[in-house]
Each structure stands twice: as C-alpha cells, then as structure tokens.
Amino acid sequence: MSNTTGNSSTHEFQAEVKQVLDIVIHSLYTDREIFIRELVSNAADALEKMRLTQLTEKEVYGAELPLEIHITTDEAAGTLTIADHGIGMTRTELVENLGTIAHSGSKAFAAALKNAGKSNEASLIGQFGVGFYSAFMVADEVRVHTHSWRMEGEPLVWTSTGAGTYSIEDSAEEVRGSRIVIKLKEDALEFCRPDRVKSVLGKYSNFVGFPIQLNGERVNTVEAIWLKSKDEVTEEQYKAFYQFTAHAFDEPSYRLHFQADAPLVINALLFLPDQNMEAFGMGQMEPAVGLYCKKVLIDPHPKKLLPEWMRFVRGVIDSEDLPLNISRESMQDSALVRKLGEVVAKRLLKFLDKEAQDDAKKFQEFYAKFSRFFKEGVATDYLNRDAIAKLLRFESSLTEKGEVIGLADYVSRMKEDQKAIYYQVAPSRNTIESGPYVEAFKSKGYEVLYLYESIDEYVVNSLREFDGKPLQAVNSNEVDLGDLANEGEALNEAETQMLCDWLKGRLASGVEDVRSGKRLVSSPALAITPDGEMTPQMRQMMRVMKPDEVEAPKVILEINPRHEIVKKLSALSVSDADSAQLVAEQVLDNALLSAGLLDDPQRIVARTEKIMERLLAK
Numbered sequence: 109m110s111n112t113t114g115n116s117s118t119h120e121f122q123a124e125v126k127q128v129l130d131i132v133i134h135s136l137y138t139d140r141e142i143f144i145r146e147l148v149s150n151a152a153d154a155l156e157k158m159r160l161t162q163l164t165e166k167e168v169y170g171a172e173l174p175l176e177i178h179i180t181t182d183e184a185a186g187t188l189t190i191a192d193h194g195i196g197m198t199r200t201e202l203v204e205n206l207g208t209i210a211h212s213g214s215k216a217f218a219a220a221l222k223n224a225g226k227s228n229e230a231s232l233i234g235q236f237g238v239g240f241y242s243a244f245m246v247a248d249e250v251r252v253h254t255h256s257w258r259m260e261g262e263p264l265v266w267t268s269t270g271a272g273t274y275s276i277e278d279s280a281e282e283v284r285g286s287r288i289v290i291k292l293k294e295d296a297l298e299f300c301r302p303d304r305v306k307s308v309l310g311k312y313s314n315f316v317g318f319p320i321q322l323n324g325e326r327v328n329t330v331e332a333i334w335l336k337s338k339d340e341v342t343e344e345q346y347k348a349f350y351q352f353t354a355h356a357f358d359e360p361s362y363r364l365h366f367q368a369d370a371p372l373v374i375n376a377l378l379f380l381p382d383q384n385m386e387a388f389g390m391g392q393m394e395p396a397v398g399l400y401c402k403k404v405l406i407d408p409h410p411k412k413l414l415p416e417w418m419r420f421v422r423g424v425i426d427s428e429d430l431p432l433n434i435s436r437e438s439m440q441d442s443a444l445v446r447k448l449g450e451v452v453a454k455r456l457l458k459f460l461d462k463e464a465q466d467d468a469k470k471f472q473e474f475y476a477k478f479s480r481f482f483k484e485g486v487a488t489d490y491l492n493r494d495a496i497a498k499l500l501r502f503e504s505s506l507t508e509k510g511e512v513i514g515l516a517d518y519v520s521r522m523k524e525d526q527k528a529i530y531y532q533v534a535p536s537r538n539t540i541e542s543g544p545y546v547e548a549f550k551s552k553g554y555e556v557l558y559l560y561e562s563i564d565e566y567v568v569n570s571l572r573e574f575d576g577k578p579l580q581a582v583n584s585n586e587v588d589l590g591d592l593a594n595e596g597e598a599l600n601e602a603e604t605q606m607l608c609d610w611l612k613g614r615l616a617s618g619v620e621d622v623r624s625g626k627r628l629v630s631s632p633a634l635a636i637t638p639d640g641e642m643t644p645q646m647r648q649m650m651r652v653m654k655p656d657e658v659e660a661p662k663v664i665l666e667i668n669p670r671h672e673i674v675k676k677l678s679a680l681s682v683s684d685a686d687s688a689q690l691v692a693e694q695v696l697d698n699a700l701l702s703a704g705l706l707d708d709p710q711r712i713v714a715r716t717e718k719i720m721e722r723l724l725a726k
C-alpha cells in the first residue's frame with residue numbers, strides 16, 4: 109500500500125517485514141554490533157555488482173566513482189553512516205528490496221518465527237540474521253540516500269523509524285550508490301564512537317574485497333584467506349570469513365580448505381552450514397561457492413561449477429588457470445570450469461566420507477538436516493553417484509530407532525549367502541516392523557534398511573547397486589530367500605494348491621495370482637506388486653496427483669501354508685464357502701494394508717462386522 113503527494117510517497121511494509129521489525133526493535137538481542145557487518149556486506153555486494161555491471165554496460169551513471177566503502181561516525185549528531193558507490197537502487201528497487209522480504213536471511217527468519225516461542229525470538233536473530241533490517245536494532249531512524257547506476261535513475265531518500273511505514277522522497281544528493289544514515293538510539297550511542305566501530309570492523313573487514321575507510325582512514329587490507337596455508341588462518345578468521353561471505357549466522361558444520369596443483373591449480377575454502385535454509389520452505393537456494401581467479405571474483409553464484417545438489421555449500425574456489433577475462437556467460441560452458449568443479453566436488457565428497465567415519469555422530473546430526481541434498485545427488489549426479497551413496501544413512505532392522513547406518517556398514521555385515529541389499533520403503537519403523545515383509549529376512553539374519561521418505565524409492569532406483577550388490581525391495585517379486593526352515597505343520601502341496609486356486613477364483617478382481625509364499629513366518633499372507641507395475645509409493649504419489657486415473661491394484665498374494673488362519677481357511681472353503689469368502693477378502697485387505705495399497709479402508713469395517721456377527725451367532 110502506498111500514498112503519494114508530489115514526489116513523496118509513504119508505503120506500508122509488507123506484513124512479514126512488520127513482524128520482523130517488531131522483533132528486531134523490541135528484542136533484547138545482545139549481539140547488536142552485527143548490524144555493521146550486515147550493512148558493510150550489503151555495501152560490498154552492491155560494489156561487486158557494480159564492478160560486474162561496468163564490464164558489460166557502456167552507460168553507467170557516475171562511472172568515475174571509486175569502488176569504495178566510506179564509514180563515518182558523528183558523535184555530536186549521534187549518527188553512523190555507511191556509504192558505497194555500488195549499484196544503488198531505483199524507486200521500484202527500494203520498494204522491493206527494503207519493503208518486502210524477498211531475500212534469504214530474513215525470509216528464513218520470518219519462517220522460523222512462525223514456529224518459535226516468544227522467548228526464542230532473540231536467539232533467532234542470532235541464528236538467521238535479518239540483513240538490512242538489523243539496523244533497526246540500534247536505530248531510531250534509518251535514512252537510505254541512493255541513486256541507481258542506471259542513467260534514468262533519480263536521487264532518492266528512503267526513510268523509516270521501523271514502525272509500520274517508510275517514505276520515499278526526492279533527494280538533492282546526486283551520487284551513485286547508497287548512503288545509509290543511522291540515527292542511533294540512546295542506548296546504542298556506542299556505535300558512533302570511532303574506536304568501537306573500528307573494533308567491530310576489525311573482525312571481518314579484511315575479507316571485504318573493496319577499500320573501507322573509517323572517517324577518511326583506510327581500515328582494511330584486502331586479504332584472500334583461501335590463498336593462505338591452513339596454519340596461517342585462525343579459527344576465528346575462518347568463522348568470521350564464513351559468516352561474512354555466506355551472509356550466515358550459524359557456525360559451519362564442516363570446513364574444507366585445500367590447495368592443489370594438479371590437474372589444475374586450485375585454492376578452495378568450502379563450508380558446509382549448520383542450518384538448512386531450504387528446510388524453512390523458502391524454495392531453492394542459489395549456488396554460493398564464489399568462483400575467483402587470483403583473488404578476483406568472476407562469479408559469486410556460478411551455476412555450473414559444482415553439481416546442483418551441492419547448492420548448500422558455501423565458500424570460494426580460486427584457480428589461476430582460469431583466464432581473467434572469462435565472462436560469466438562463457439564460464440558456464442567452459443570445459444576448464446567444469447573440470448574445476450569436478451575436482452572440487454570429488455575432493456569434498458572424499459572429505460565428507462572421512463569425516464563421517466571419524467565422527468559418525470557429528471555426521472549423523474549434519475546428515476539429518478541435509479539428507480535431501482545427498483538423495484538428490486544420488487538421483488541426479490551420475491559422475492559422483494557412488495561417492496554420494498557412501499554418505500547416505502538409514503535406519504535398519506539392526507539399528508535402534510533414530511540410529512542410522514551407511515551402505516558400506518551394511519555390506520560389511522552382510523551374511524555370506526546374502527545376495528542383495530534389502531530395503532523396505534514405508535512411512536515409519538512401526539509400519540515396517542508390524543508388517544509381514546521383514547520377518548523372513550530377520551529369521552535369516554539378513555539386515556533390512558528402513559526407508560521412510562517417498563523420495564527414497566527414487567534414490568534406490570537410481571542407485572540400483574552398491575559395491576557390486578544389487579538393492580532389492582523386500583516386497584519385490586524378485587526376492588528369493590530359498591527355503592526358510594519353518595517349524596510347524598503345514599497344508600500339504602495339494603491342499604495348498606487347491607486353496608490357492610480357490611482364492612484366485614474368489615478374489616479375482618484384486619489378485620493377479622495367489623501362490624504359496626516362502627518368505628512368511630508369522631503372518632498369514634502378504635501382497636506383492638507384480639513386475640512392471642507401479643510400486644506402492646509411486647502409486648500413492650500418482651493417487652495424490654491424479655486420483656481418478658489410478659486403478660485398484662492387482663497384486664500377487666502369497667499365503668503361508670503353516671499359518672492357522674490359512675489352514676482353517678482351507679477347511680472352511682469346503683464347509684462354508686460363504687464365510688470363507690469373507691475371511692479371504694479380509695486376508696487380502698490386511699495384506700494390502702501392510703503393503704500400503706489399500707485405497708478404501710472403509711470396506712473393512714462392514715466386513716469385520718459381518719464376520720463378528722457370524723462368530724457371535726455360533
């Protein structure tokens with residue numbers, strides 16, 4: 109919403125921004141100094157964009173201005189000013205960028221707010237950061253003087269106290285870039301003291317790729333810590349660099365800093381974050397491992413450098429083998445860049461595999477947050493599939509609930525006569541363990557992996573095998589466990605065959621075949637999807653997307669000739685075919701239910717009532 113009078117307009121902040129501002133202004137967050145880092149990092153981004161714009165655009169407003177950041181303190185006025193000659197903003201951009209939440213940090217913050225209790229709000233600022241809006245932690249009023257790099261731009265000033273609205277007016281200041289003037293709150297006047305500001309800047313200013321001047325004095329020496337050797341960089345520097353380059357507030361889970369000379373000269377410093385921003389329902393992240401050539405940034409978000417699934421990785425890759433004048437467009441098709449990405453991706457996967465072995469618990473915690481990316485990797489990154497597969501983790505019939513193992517562990521404890529890696533896809537441990545499928549595997553001592561997400565099916569189908577062993581679903585038609593050493597009396601072969609034939613005739617609309625099953629121990633029957641048919645998980649997905657187009661399933665019903673129900677059903681089919689029909693239908697529905705194939709559970713109610721009536725009448 110906006111109101112215009114002359115060239116001045118008042119606008120309301122988007123509802124989410126209001127909510128964020130309300131918390132930023134009123135919370136007692138202790139680490140308020142981070143607002144300087146946020147504004148300096150925005151200034152650096154704007155300068156970086158300007159540098160790239162100058163390479164491609166002929167006409168740039170204020171082309172002669174140096175790419176620098178100027179910070180000034182004014183103790184008398186109680187203000188702190190952060191100015192850059194970056195790309196600046198047009199009127200539309202001001203509304204879009206400083207009136208709505210479109211960017212990563214505050215979007216995640218707003219999403220997390222929805223789930224957090226009041227008492228956690230301050231800690232959320234610390235975890236996610238709120239970018240530009242963090243200025244309101246210390247400001248009574250913020251003014252943004254700006255002029256876009258575009259020739260048709262105009263000098264503007266954006267003003268707000270953070271309370272619901274902001275205004276945009278014409279300004280007299282015709283300088284390209286942005287100058288942010290913060291009128292400090294009474295309790296934040298420390299931030300107009302030069303020594304205080306200098307000490308805050310000291311923590312990360314050397315990572316900023318442009319000169320920073322504080323009251324006219326240069327405070328940083330631009331330094332590329334990724335070019336240094338590991339022992340020259342302290343833990344604090346690594347952390348500050350990560351938070352600065354990744355606009356992050358968490359501490360990274362993992363860090364990989366390496367130099368290589370062959371096949372390419374590479375200096376890379378990569379970070380794996382602690383928070384998965386995509387988990388906050390904010391859509392896909394942009395790749396954010398910047399590509400540099402001898403300290404010069406070629407592309408901050410190169411799309412074809414690392415595989416797409418690695419978009420959660422942060423950091424820097426620098427290679428002096430790249431031609432300095434490589435454009436961002438040609439970079440995407442460059443064989444050299446592809447090779448560079450391949451080498452780094454391989455190295456990162458190897459590093460993670462080692463980390464996962466050295467500290468399984470830490471990796472498990474990390475994996476729990478980022479598993480989606482690894483699964484996507486197995487399905488899409490053919491080159492690295494096997495290495496990514498090593499990092500997958502699942503619960504299994506041999507783990508406790510909540511504990512996971514990798515495929516390599518699984519293979520190392522496979523039984524000698526075991527032919528495949530077995531798994532079942534189902535929504536929960538309980539569904540799997542109370543169902544009929546795993547019991548035979550357990551009785552043979554074979555471990556079964558429990559896959560709980562529907563995407564898992566796609567993952568195992570893409571993978572097909574691991575370490576030369578095929579992956580096989582426990583409910584697949586192909587499973588052959590040989591003869592199980594089952595105890596107890598069973599129907600003889602002729603009786604079993606007769607019952608199978610009878611069932612096939614009676615259940616014709618729901619079964620393709622009925623046969624005696626070798627893989628049943630304590631359940632009467634189970635359902636198997638015939639070869640070539642959709643698996644239960646695919647079917648469920650289809651049912652969600654196109655409910656009218658999915659037909660009732662026809663399954664193979666395997667019966668257990670040792671089971672009491674089956675034995676009695678055999679006799680009942682001769683003495684009271686009508687009642688036997690009811691039991692047979694119920695056996696099939698129970699099997700469909702366990703298989704995740706029962707579309708209409710309601711019919712069970714009517715049938716069990718009939719069965720009860722008959723039982724009670726006896």
Ligand SMILES: Nc1ncnc2c1ncn2[C@@H]1O[C@H](COP(=O)(O)OP(=O)(O)OP(=O)(O)O)[C@@H](O)[C@H]1O
Nearest residue numbers: 150151154196205211212213214239240241286355
């Ligand atoms: N100094 C500046 N010059 C030009 N544009 C700016 C400047 N500061 C902020 N902006 C614009 O305002 C937007 C919002 O800034 P904000 O700091 O809130 O988020 P961000 O930097 O995009 O995201 P994040 O901090 O989460 O990575 C920026 O994306 C940018 O387009």
